[in-house]
Amino acid sequence: MPEMPSTRDRILVEVTIAAPADAVWEAIRDPAKIHNWFGWDADTLSDEIDFIFARHVRPEETARILHFKGMPDRFEVEARGDTSLLRIVRATAAEAGEENVYDDIVEGWISFVQQLRLALEQHNLGTRRTIYLEGAAKPGGSAPIAALGLTEHSRAPAGNTVRAKLASGDKVDGIAWHRTPFQCGVTVPQWGDGLLIVTDKPTTETSPDGRGMVILTTYGLSDAAFGELEARWKLWWDAHFMKAAEPSCS
Template structure:
């Protein structure tokens, strides 16, 4: 019986297949795009070497490299000979049918791969030779319709912005933040932020049906090439931004 796979996310990366492949096979480079900074990141990065099975093939004028895991997650890189500096990354996973861990609302692994694929795209397109440091907030209360976290954070109407469109936020402390909407899914937003340095912000929403009463928001900011002083300034703004945005009567804020 053939296992049914489904596409989770697919992105074009402006880099040769050999470069993208290195970012999947070298744990030090995996850190530049995968997940966020935390104590277990090194072990997670090792999974791209220790437990993944690689395969390489050529079909027509396309070179194809794949990484597969025992649980059937698969990353496929495809690059055509006539476009050697562009690589297509596709993540596929097993069907949700019969998957006991899927509640019909949110698949955590799907959401993680979606964010990671876009973080890889950003790292190679914008900061190909720089180390990454991240800031993150998890479990931020979404708030009800009259007092939404993202509205209080200054991102009013961000869901109405077309992909590629400009986003301008006025944070609760009155400071402005500008960026470009890179991608949007039903449960995620990816923003390229402009300022001291180009940074990448991923917002993941967990619906109320999954986390009552109103759902939650996770936020991960990827920064590159910043000195310690500048990074600490951004950390202070980041912490203040989300602390001031939490809806009235809520206090659940965790950072990593």
């Protein structure tokens, strides 16, 4: 009988959240609450949440572990006093060396967990509104982090103050929320204590000047203020990036 391939657990993301473990567990189990941190506003969001978090999971309620059917990833929630440790773990081949390779799913999990942390710590999982933009840089352009003028700030350790005038025209006076080799998150008080996540994706033959995406998360903006923000970002984005196909959150 052939030997089964050996596997190892790889931690994709691990964050401490200033909320009790029961609250974090409920936030990843209740579809209404998942809607306030997972992905971004899209017509397909409710269906995606139902597919991923309701119909294709195997929960261990007592241990607070959420397994996803058909994929090697799982959520784990650990109580740490008044705070919690949330990690996403992937069972992968023992010899795999994926840590420094861009992976859409991994970077997506990281973005969404950071959105969850913000939503729980600062907004009690309140209603948000988001703007999502994705595409490849036009000839002579650059990937979103550089195009927005965030190259230096993207290297700042989490918790550092970030003061910047973005190429979009927005002023940011927040803190560095998180970073990976491919993305960075910055809080934006001007968006109702919101969050900007900017991700650079690897170049390809069809996008040699760079490509990537941004997620703007806002809270409490009036319809007029949100509309102005959305129009300004779409105008800037369309001037610098080619439109991508309509994406899904997963």
